[in-house]
Amino acid sequence: MINEAIENPKQYTYIIAGGGMAGLSLAYYLSESSLTYERILILDQGNEATKTWSYWSDEAHPFDVFAEHSWGQLEVNSFANKNLNLTIAPFVYRKIESGTWTKAIQEKLHQNPKFEFIQARIEGFNFQGKFAQVLTDKGRFEATEKIFDSVSPYPCDLTNPKELKQHFVGLSIETNFPLFDPNKATLFDFRIAFTNACEFMYVLPTSTRNALFEHTFFSGELLDEKAYLAQIKAYLLAYYGLSDDDYEIKGSEKGIIPMNYVAIPQNLHQKIIKIGTSGGFVKASTGYSFKRTQVLLKKLVGQLESDNKNAHAIHQKxxxxxxxxxxxxxxxxxxxxxxxxxxxxxxxxxxxxxxxxxxxxxxxxxxxxxxxxxxxxxxxxxxxxxxxxxxxxx
The missing domain is CATH 1.10.260 (434 Repressor (Amino-terminal Domain))
Known part of the structure; x- marks a missing residue:
């Protein structure tokens, strides 16, 4: 018996392939736009790990309400132990926990009857006549206008030491006693940078007893996960006097972000548009992505509203x-x-x-x-x- 979903693919105006940060952000801006559409499908592969997203801004943003904590003071510690205290006003530095944000955006979109969520494994993309299709383990889904692809891999060889990556492991801890200053975040602590690779600790205290510590590298060669964890524990002991018995690990995160530059030219004539990491939305030289993704997607939706098909998905000088x-x-x-x-x-x-x-x-x-x-x-x-x-x- 032929699967009806495969024989007759369901049609949508737009399909967003990938329900992560980029996909849900695009859906949010579409829901707030003046565009008329029949239906939008969000295909979510599931199993998205909890992450920390941080950004700074000197103006209000609709996602500010989801910030777990914010800071008006940052610090940078040099390898020579010189401390820079930075007052960043009018900027504010904010931290968002991905699970909280994702749940809130999904709930908002579920209230809009024009959005549909389907959890499926995305297997590829195809064209049938003038329509683009997403191939999944639950059949084919067809877009009359566009597919936005945030799941295809970005061209970065993780085994190539000449292809730069930002790679990190982070631990969220809660101490047995008040210790941290929640009014100041550490953007870079280079006191651990003993090699020529760009290596630093990133510290976000959210209360006097809670903080996120991330051991981060900008380099081509990856480490074993145990090496990052050992450095975090050594840092906690050396600079905060914390032994294993002094704190409880409340959570962890890890990631590898490509930092090599690859041109991905796209304009809105195309039926399939790559977004997020897949589309090169991560700033190559720093790995920053959250705010940049918001800026790019908001502009993209604006170009869709004006029907400017010659517009580029990313316009960079x-x-x-x-x-x-x-x-x-x-x-x-x-x-x-x-x-x-x-x-x-x-x-x-x-x-x-x-x-x-x-x-x-x-x-x-x-x-x-x-x-x-x-x-x-x-x-x-x-x-x-x-x-x-x-x-x-x-």
Whole structure:
């Protein structure tokens, strides 16, 4: 007997393949838009691990209400144990727990009868005539307008040491006694950076007894999970005097984020649009994705509203792309410590300028001034390598 769903695929206006952060964010902006549509299908493969998303902003955002905690003070600790206390106003740094956010967005969308959720394993994409289709273990689903794909892999070889990754393991702990300052988050602690790879601890205290500690690398080579955990425990003992008996582990997280730059040109004429990590929404040189994804998706929905099919899914200035590629090459070459680069940038520029720079909100003249803060020779070598040799892994 032929499966009816396979023989006669169900039709939707839009299909969002992947119900993670990018897919649900797109669904949210579609639900708030002026677009008219019959139905939108969200195909969710399930088993999404709990994650921490952090971002800074100097203006209100609809997702601010989901923040577990926020900070107006950040700090950066250099390898030489020099502490920088950064007041970031008018910016606010926020932390969102993915499970809380996901549940809230799903509940909002479930109230809209035009959205449908189906849990299915996505097996591929296809075209049937003028319509695009998603192939799943529960049959074929067809989009009369577009499919938004957030599940296809981003081209990054995890085994290639010349392809930069942000890789990390984090522990959320609760101490037996009050210890932390919940008014200040540690963006970078480079006191653990004993190699030329960019290695740091990231600390988000949400109360006097609760904090997230993430051991993070920007490098090409991955570590065994035990190595990250050992470094976190050593850090807790060295800088907070905490032994294993002094705290309880309340949760953990880990991840690998591609930081190599790959051009993924897309315009809205296409029937299948890649979004999220699949579409290159992660900022290549830093691994930041949450706020950038929101900005890009909100613009994308705006272009759909105006029916501007010539619009690009990501519109990036060529100079910003060049800066990203140079920065990545410096981190890959490791001819200067990655920690030194970030230390110099924060030591010689205001916190507000740095946050705007990391958000790609600075102009070309501000970028050039920022580049005078970093060690010149490694960046010049990286520039010539990018411009003249054009390595294939970028």
């Amino acid at each position: 060529r100079f910003k792309i060049l800066l990203d590629r140079i920065f990545i090459q410096v981190l890959v070459d490791q001819q200067v410590k990655g920690s030194t680069v970030f230390e110099k940038l924060f030591q010689k520029n205001s916190a507000q300028t740095m946050l705007r720079f990391l958000d790609e909100q600075t102009n070309i003249w501000e970028d050039l001034r920022l580049m005078t803060s970093v060690p010149t020779w490694p960046f010049m070598k990286a520039f010539f390598k990018i411009v003249f040799k054009r390595p294939t892994f970028y």
